[in-house]
Each structure stands twice: as structure tokens, then as C-alpha cells.
Amino acid sequence: EMQLLESGGGLVQPGGSLRLSCAASGFTFNNYAMNWVRQAPGKGLEWVSSSSANGGTTYYTDSVKGRFTISRDNRNNTLYLQMNSLRVEDTALYYCVKREPSGGWYYFDFWGQGTLVTVSS
Amino acid sequence: DIQLTQSPASLSASLGDRVTLTCRASQSISRYLHWYQQRPGKAPKLLIFAASSLQSGVPSRFSGSYSGTDFTLTISSLQHEDFATYYCQQSYNTFYTFGQGTKLEIK
Numbered sequence: 513e514m515q516l517l518e519s520g521g522g523l524v525q526p527g528g529s530l531r532l533s534c535a536a537s538g539f540t541f542n543n544y545a546m547n548w549v550r551q552a553p554g555k556g557l558e559w560v561s562s563s564s565a566n567g568g569t570t571y572y573t574d575s576v577k578g579r580f581t582i583s584r585d586n587r588n589n590t591l592y593l594q595m596n597s598l599r600v601e602d603t604a605l606y607y608c609v610k611r612e613p614s615g616g617w618y619y620f621d622f623w624g625q626g627t628l629v630t631v632s633s
Numbered sequence: 634d635i636q637l638t639q640s641p642a643s644l645s646a647s648l649g650d651r652v653t654l655t656c657r658a659s660q661s662i663s664r665y666l667h668w669y670q671q672r673p674g675k676a677p678k679l680l681i682f683a684a685s686s687l688q689s690g691v692p693s694r695f696s697g698s699y700s701g702t703d704f705t706l707t708i709s710s711l712q713h714e715d716f717a718t719y720y721c722q723q724s725y726n727t728f729y730t731f732g733q734g735t736k737l738e739i740k
């Protein structure tokens with residue numbers, strides 16, 4: 513059974529740092545690009561960052577560029593998001609999401625349950 | 634950036650109704666448009682990929698179609714579990730974007 517289990521969220525002050533982890537199981541992790549998507553309380557979905565299957569190519573939404581770093585450990589089937597210089601507006605539930613490449617359409621076919629990041633003084 | 638505009642923002646409907654939700658892209662994105670359902674307190678779930686392909690395990694009352702930059706999600710006969718928020722998402726480029734969502738409520 514496919515599983516994505518996020519951890520590492522919590523309460524942090526503005527300017528602080530957190531590292532999120534996502535432990536994957538039930539599929540061949542190193543065959544798939546992985547993503548982080550966030551959802552602020554009561555708001556919609558926002559794509560944050562993506563990593564290619566081997567970790568060699570990464571992308572970020574403009575608002576986190578230079579502050580967040582996505583990485584992965586394919587030996588241990590784990591995806592990370594290092595978040596520095598956190599802002600109040602980064603407060604959200606962060607989802608780890610698997611991207612399915614079938615047919616070249618690149619859709620998000622499996623989501624974790626999320627880990628909550630709260631940035632507040 | 635590719636913008637996705639969903640309409641309506643919210644919709645009230647009754648059990649058994651047929652409803653259509655719309656997502657308009659700010660530029661041509663071919664069929665790189667996918668639909669997700671999010672129930673309260675739950676993670677999003679993929680319903681439709683590539684504009685009109687039904688994800689495995691999703692009931693056949695869900696369908697997707699498109700014309701140019703306009704995409705629609707249709708639910709043919711609303712069931713209780715369909716009352717949720719629906720999001721569209723584009724993967725035409727790697728800076729993926731979502732629509733703002735349509736909240737489907739019970740009338």
C-alpha cells in the first residue's frame with residue numbers, strides 16, 4: 513500500500529527554520545518526481561516545490577525561492593523541505609505529493625496527510 | 634505564470650442534481666489540466682487527469698471535458714460524499730498552479 517508520511521511541522525518564530533520530512537513507502541520512490549504543496553488555513557492549494565526523481569532538478573514557486581530547499585534521499589525513500597527565513601505567510605499545512613508521469617501529463621496522483629507549520633511570534 | 638480561474642466560487646445543489654464546474658486557463662495548456670476533490674479535513678484526491686481521463690477507482694458519475702482554454706468537471710448525479718471543494722491544476726509547465734477552488738454545498 514502506498515504511503516507518504518510527513519513530519520517536522522510545528523510552531524516557529526518569524527525568521528526561524530524548520531525541516532520537513534516525508535517518508536515514502538509502497539512504490540519505487542526513486543522512479544518518481546516528488547512535490548510539496550501547501551494550504552494556508554481556510555485557503556486553497558499552492559504548489560511550493562518539486563524535485564526530479566534523482567534530485568538533480570528542482571523548482572520553486574517565486575515566494576519561497578532562496579529560502580526553501582527541496583532535497584531527497586533515495587536510499588531511505590525520504591523527501592525533505594528545508595525552510596529558512598520563515599514568514600507569517602508561510603503558515604500552512606504542507607503536503608508531500610507524488611507526481612505520476614503517465615502519458616507525459618504529470619499529475620499528482622497520491623498525497624500525504626500533511627504536516628502543519630505555524631509561523632508566529 | 635499560468636492563471637486558472639474557477640467558477641463559480643461556491644455552488645449549492647441537491648442530491649441527485651447534475652452539476653458542472655468550470656476552470657479557465659489564462660493561455661493554451663492543451664490537456665495538461667487535472668481535477669482534485671478535497672473533503673473537509675482530508676488531503677486532496679485526484680479525480681480526473683489530462684482533462685478527461687478518469688482516475689482508477691473514481692466513480693463514473695465524474696467526467697471531464699474541455700474546449701480551448703475552458704475545462705469542465707461534471708458530476709452527473711450528486712451523492713452525499715460529493716459535497717466538497719474541487720480544484721483544477723495545470724501541469725503545462727513545471728511551475729504548477731491551482732485554481733482557487735469551487736466549494737460544492739448541499740442545498
